Amino acid sequence: MRQTEELRVLGLEKGVQLHAAGSCLVKLGRTHVLCAASLEERVPGWMKGKGTGWLTAEYGMLPAATNTRSDREAARGKQQGRTVEIQRLIGRSLRQAVDLSALGERTLTVDCDVLNADGGTRCAAITGAWVAVALALRAQGLGSALVRQVAAVSVGIVESGEGRRGLVLDLEYAEDHQAAVDCNLVAARPTLGGELELVEFQGTGEGRAFSRAEAAGLLDLGLAGCAALMDAQEAALG
Amino acid sequence: MRQTEELRVLGLEKGVQLHAAGSCLVKLGRTHVLCAASLEERVPGWMKGKGTGWLTAEYGMLPAATNTRSDREAARGKQQGRTVEIQRLIGRSLRQAVDLSALGERTLTVDCDVLNADGGTRCAAITGAWVAVALALRAQGLGSALVRQVAAVSVGIVESGEGRRGLVLDLEYAEDHQAAVDCNLVAARPTLGGELELVEFQGTGEGRAFSRAEAAGLLDLGLAGCAALMDAQEAALG
Amino acid sequence: MRQTEELRVLGLEKGVQLHAAGSCLVKLGRTHVLCAASLEERVPGWMKGKGTGWLTAEYGMLPAATNTRSDREAARGKQQGRTVEIQRLIGRSLRQAVDLSALGERTLTVDCDVLNADGGTRCAAITGAWVAVALALRAQGLGSALVRQVAAVSVGIVESGEGRRGLVLDLEYAEDHQAAVDCNLVAARPTLGGELELVEFQGTGEGRAFSRAEAAGLLDLGLAGCAALMDAQEAALG
């Protein structure tokens, strides 16, 4: 059994989407997310004429990715609140990775589509999408625009259920379901070297509120997890 | 000028919406949010037959509440991602205040509508909505279902601009705009007495990433702000 | 008890929305509508290049404004037919107040949001919005574009129920519900002095048809009510 501070088995497969400027299929245990980065020669209306670029993200889940088939959002004609929230988080996180002014008036669009969901899809998406973005920028001769490395992980406090207990890293769906507190932590470090810092921390008491001391523990464990993920990202890029 | 650890002037006016089971117009400086709690004899489909209740929240902003008039979401036919994210946060936070099983198969719907926006509307909404919920439960003879007091505040790190600098509590719009790091913190404490704990902490590096030590400072300042807000809530309820 | 030809207690509170060019919270008994007028430097596409301005109106009702909570239109993704009808009426009526050619290529957008509903919200909205428009034009140095004063009132024929009977002015919700005939009348008079005239008259037989003579009575009573409202508007503007 995994230790409480251990990540699931991680895979980062490059080039799965043949047309994308950069793509990466990230597998974290049974959570599989296909990430692609596309570079388009346009910026949103409100950015025109500023000479700088933009990065935006979209997230989706294949209907059969979940234990019980979920509705197709395109068929329902509406993205769920959860989807909107996740894709805003992914975009915000990856904008910390890129020097947008070095892009010129171009938009990097990141697509994250979950093929199999077993907890932690938004964090896996961020970790995999960073690899796709790095590949896309290099392929376009814009490698110097990549100023920070970004990765994300979930941490939580699990009190009931079998298996791992207490402060737990990288929760599977079953663990997430039993967690009293559930957090997502996004971290960054400069590509030219430097300290790991926080880009985003979202902690939610699902079953109960949590103490100031527990918050500290969650931050520390999450940062450690992100450091390990970043080593894997570097290895994948070669 | 306000000190960096000081809240804006706070007002909690009860009963502004005549038909609602409970209502409260919260004013935090120039941010004014009208909060109402309605109790309906139904639960969402997926909860039927469980004998327990539900609490959900909706958030809106009057078009003229902002410096430049914003689009009316009802006319555009779609709630913005920001709106969806905020109302999910409000709902999640206030569900910590209520023992849902004590409601029976009923739904408390919380409406938060911003009349004037000057930063921190989602936190003001949570603080005011808790008063509306408390009033509604008491009015319906369900006062014992109110198990925790909940309040929220924004904290941030401001580096540029005039005025307050560094770790700052309860940001106005102008400060929020200049903040490098922007956080929302929701806290709870048992109505029967006990420690202040965290319900939700969302910290985002807007302009830069932030260190582990800065995260700790943000948590501490936010908890202090929530404690002050809770005293005001108690005073308002009498 | 009010006499059949008597208005409810009227209040016109200015400046409630801090960012709007002009705003007015109109209270007519227990009907409270927040009205704001915003001036934007654009006109609809079909008006571009004509050198003249436009006025448009939007109407909404807070979910908790009614006796039983109503759905939030932004959440349903669609404005109701009733809403569309009302905001078209408000816009049409207030366009009679303004010399659009004196605005230049600018749009006055009027927002009317009902905080509490107890009958006659569309008429109260028109009466309050006229004050907001007047304030906005003066604040922008466009006071001479205000060429007519506009106010609106409901009139009806009540046959059943307790209280006021027969031809009745300014119906509350309970009266409106019992009315056999229900009318809304919008009147105007030149700001430089002149006769009160009709801008719009909408009479509907809800429970029964009504005679030519009854139509005459409704017109006369409605015009008298509008005259009283206009005096109050003038007093509010000072």
Added chain:
Amino acid sequence: MRQTEELRVLGLEKGVQLHAAGSCLVKLGRTHVLCAASLEERVPGWMKGKGTGWLTAEYGMLPAATNTRSDREAARGKQQGRTVEIQRLIGRSLRQAVDLSALGERTLTVDCDVLNADGGTRCAAITGAWVAVALALRAQGLGSALVRQVAAVSVGIVESGEGRRGLVLDLEYAEDHQAAVDCNLVAARPTLGGELELVEFQGTGEGRAFSRAEAAGLLDLGLAGCAALMDAQEAALG
């Protein structure tokens, strides 16, 4: 040239829609509207169990019915405000024709689709739809549920342009465009005999406000026009 108080040439062709319980193609000059009445064995949710019926109306315009092709509402995914307003008027008007309690829990749905538009389509729709409803009720053995005859006509005040001037009955599109005041009047009379009364009167000052005396003239002319239309309806039914 038509006199100011004269209707256009009227035709009422029955049975054009082969499947409908009742149908009527109404032609008023160059305005042609296809009206159908369908009887369905259901009522809206809020009417269930009351033992009474309902009547509702829908209105549409073929894209090629207007001088310049208009958008297809089904393709745009939204009915225009004007459409919603018109179909609400048609429904309200025809509910005065039918004793809904005599229908049982059934819904009469009236469809009015404009094949050619030359002004006055909503009034023509009401006049033609009444014939369709009468035919449908008779065909279903529910003739006694038809308690009133309903017809509608437009009246206006035309001040500019060539041709008819002053108070004018049954405006063509070109006249409607030049009208300073534009009204729609719906009238009813009991099928068993009795006085003509008003069901709805909507008068709008488009170019200017109008006086109390002008309102009286518009009412009188409109009632006279409706009387003539009702004679034609009776003749068509035979």
Added chain:
Amino acid sequence: MRQTEELRVLGLEKGVQLHAAGSCLVKLGRTHVLCAASLEERVPGWMKGKGTGWLTAEYGMLPAATNTRSDREAARGKQQGRTVEIQRLIGRSLRQAVDLSALGERTLTVDCDVLNADGGTRCAAITGAWVAVALALRAQGLGSALVRQVAAVSVGIVESGEGRRGLVLDLEYAEDHQAAVDCNLVAARPTLGGELELVEFQGTGEGRAFSRAEAAGLLDLGLAGCAALMDAQEAALG
């Protein structure tokens, strides 16, 4: 009774829509479709600057056109999949009739609205719309842009039910319902003379799959039907 290889009684009435550049009411037995062609001085965004034109089609069905009233798509806010499929077929088919480069940057919009449905509405729409397009082009002095004549018919294999059996031409609704195989065939021939060819063939096994030999029979019968329809189109145009 009709023979298996016989068309229903056909009528092609011109000029029913007064404002359209060209219009034709096609009647094939009890299937009646009103077709209009409008010429607009614009092309879709992706065609701008190419100096060539476009032809697009929209299809709708009046709610009362079917045996049981169907929902109005404009009211539901969405066109059905069936509708979208049909209007794409109509557009594709009629683009074979017109030399788009001879139109200049203009769009021919074809509207096909079913007044009465008794099977084969999409084929009737194509046959009638071709007449409307021909009339519109001639009226605009663009007759030379009409390079091919286009018509369509349904064919099927009927195995059960009374009446016509086996390979059957031009199915009524009742026959279509009983058909094991259901096909739509669109054919074209040059306006300056030449062979009849296929524009589109869609054969679907509804109740069972069909053999290669049956496919051949369906093609032959459909082509024969189209030849007969083309003779009628020519006669109608005169």
Added chain:
Amino acid sequence: MRQTEELRVLGLEKGVQLHAAGSCLVKLGRTHVLCAASLEERVPGWMKGKGTGWLTAEYGMLPAATNTRSDREAARGKQQGRTVEIQRLIGRSLRQAVDLSALGERTLTVDCDVLNADGGTRCAAITGAWVAVALALRAQGLGSALVRQVAAVSVGIVESGEGRRGLVLDLEYAEDHQAAVDCNLVAARPTLGGELELVEFQGTGEGRAFSRAEAAGLLDLGLAGCAALMDAQEAALG
């Protein structure tokens, strides 16, 4: 170079979606489609109480699957006409594979999501989805409900461009773009042995019409291609 009557390299990878009852990643050259079949304990409303089951299909394309990134349909809030058409075809085709009455009141939902698009995605989807359906039925002990094998292929007539010319099987995107005639053919054969028959044939003249003889050639080539695909399906199932 491939011969004109040759398929692209085909792969059928089973079990890629971990939660689905059956899944298959079909690769036909550079066209990759992920297909899943889910069995749900419900049927559409109109089928309830009939004791028989249903099969429905949904189709989507990941935004980065195409050469230029395409819009995400869930974000646009609407499925394109092309998508609707394709998923109707997939559903219709696979319903020929299953004895729906043997399912009981259950629905098989087939999801086909294109990961990489290089022509022929709808045909690849049908071929792969049949494998997913077969796996799902076997896994649920419903293997006897699988009564026919179904596969699909594209065929066309290519006249310009380099490479394969004339009647061509299994078109890549570049070939499809140059094709004058473009067809999709779906074939079936009984799982217990029997002749290959047609389920659906859709031939469209994109650049020109096509002759009766060419139609015959397209049918023959398509049937041969389907036979080869079916052998591969059988091998994949083992």
